[in-house]
Amino acid sequence: MTNHHQSTRGKPRVALVTCAALPDLDPDDRLVLDPLAARGVHAEAAIWDDPTVDWSGHDLVVLRSPWDYALRRDEFVAWARTVPALVNPADVVAWNTDKRYLAELSAAGAPTVPTVWIAPGERWTPPATGEHVLKPAVSAGSQDTGRYDLADPEHRELAAAHARRLGAAGRVTMVQPYLDAVDTAGETALLYLAGPDGLVFSHAIRKGPMLTGPDRGEAALYKEERIDARAATAEQRAVADTVLAAVPGGTDRLLYARVDLIPGPDGSPVLVELELTEPSLFVGYADGAPDRLADAILAHLPRRP
Incomplete structure (x- = not known):
């Protein structure tokens, strides 16, 4: 990688963090490149788990589309803690990447969707009726998320299997009513x-x-x-x-x-x-x-x- 001071030549240097599946950024994120260039900022895509990236060579590191972190959340949080000038900051990343933050927000008075939390190894019996959503507490982009009509015996069986599958992988399951x-x-x-x-x-x-x-x-x-x-x-x-x-x-x-x-x-x-x-x-x-x-x-x- 080029030396930081040589590469910027007086321009701030910003990394827009993505994942290997989107090496050139999500199309929506690319829309900021020209406005940044017009403001004299050099911005470039950088893959979060690429060991060749020198994160200290950037004036700011902006999390954008590292959407493959969900199955490696601990690794992702540990990585975030090593990155200078990261936004949003690493402590926010640690808090916000586990959706159990919703319980904290609810306790603070924010209106939230009622949620049942199923820990790995905990037995769960699906309710007898109603549409519900099951998803892991750590996920991105609606991965591993399903909608179930629990009055349907097949859906009840699939919902229970979904929770077991997540639990077997050591993941916490969220159960919410479908609104x-x-x-x-x-x-x-x-x-x-x-x-x-x-x-x-x-x-x-x-x-x-x-x-x-x-x-x-x-x-x-x-x-x-x-x-x-x-x-x-x-x-x-x-x-x-x-x-x-x-x-x-x-x-x-x-x-x-x-x-x-x-x-x-x-x-x-x-x-x-x-x-x-x-x-x-x-x-x-x-x-x-x-x-x-x-x-x-x-x-x-x-x-x-």
């Missing part, structure tokens, strides 16, 4: 990007339903999503503010945040996930969002150690 509103209203993702004084709301998108049935163990890096632009409501913004206020250590250190909400049974928004590690930011769905992301990266450059 019907995702089929109509869809899921709303609220995107926040860093400004001079901390996180600022940037834009929102709608995600259509993705789960059509049981998970049968097929491997996939991520599931395709149907995305549309959406205007966030005042109620959704208020819930997102409550969620972000409960982030350990505060949000001033964050480059980005994504708050995923679905209408609950009474129509009020509830938190599905808080994405602080490697979320798609959907900057291609909002005017000016690639520039806002570039400005967010620029705002974090002076904060490097």
Whole structure:
């Protein structure tokens, strides 16, 4: 690798972290390259587990699409702790890559989807009725996630097998009620990007339903999503503010945040996930969002150690 001081020639150097399956970045992430170049920033894709990368040779290391970490979460967190100038920071990565953070947010007053947690080796009997979602507590891109109608004997058997499969792999299983509103209203993702004084709301998108049935163990890096632009409501913004206020250590250190909400049974928004590690930011769905992301990266450059 070229010497850091020779390669930048006065320009800040930023690594956009990805995985081996996406060596040239996700298409949405590539939209920030030209705005960064226009701001005098040299940005390049870097694969998180590539041993030849000199992470200390970058002024800022931005987590973007390292979506293969789920089965190597401990290795990924250990790697994050070795990387200087990482955003979002390594302690946030450690907290946010295990979805048991949802229990902490719920205890702090954030409205969340009710969740049952099944530890490896723990016996679980599926409820007799209702649609439920099963997924691992550590996952990305809806991997190993299935939807089950537990009134159907076959689905009950498949759900139990899903939980056993995850448990046998040493993974914690999450069981949540399937919220019907995702089929109509869809899921709303609220995107926040860093400004001079901390996180600022940037834009929102709608995600259509993705789960059509049981998970049968097929491997996939991520599931395709149907995305549309959406205007966030005042109620959704208020819930997102409550969620972000409960982030350990505060949000001033964050480059980005994504708050995923679905209408609950009474129509009020509830938190599905808080994405602080490697979320798609959907900057291609909002005017000016690639520039806002570039400005967010620029705002974090002076904060490097």
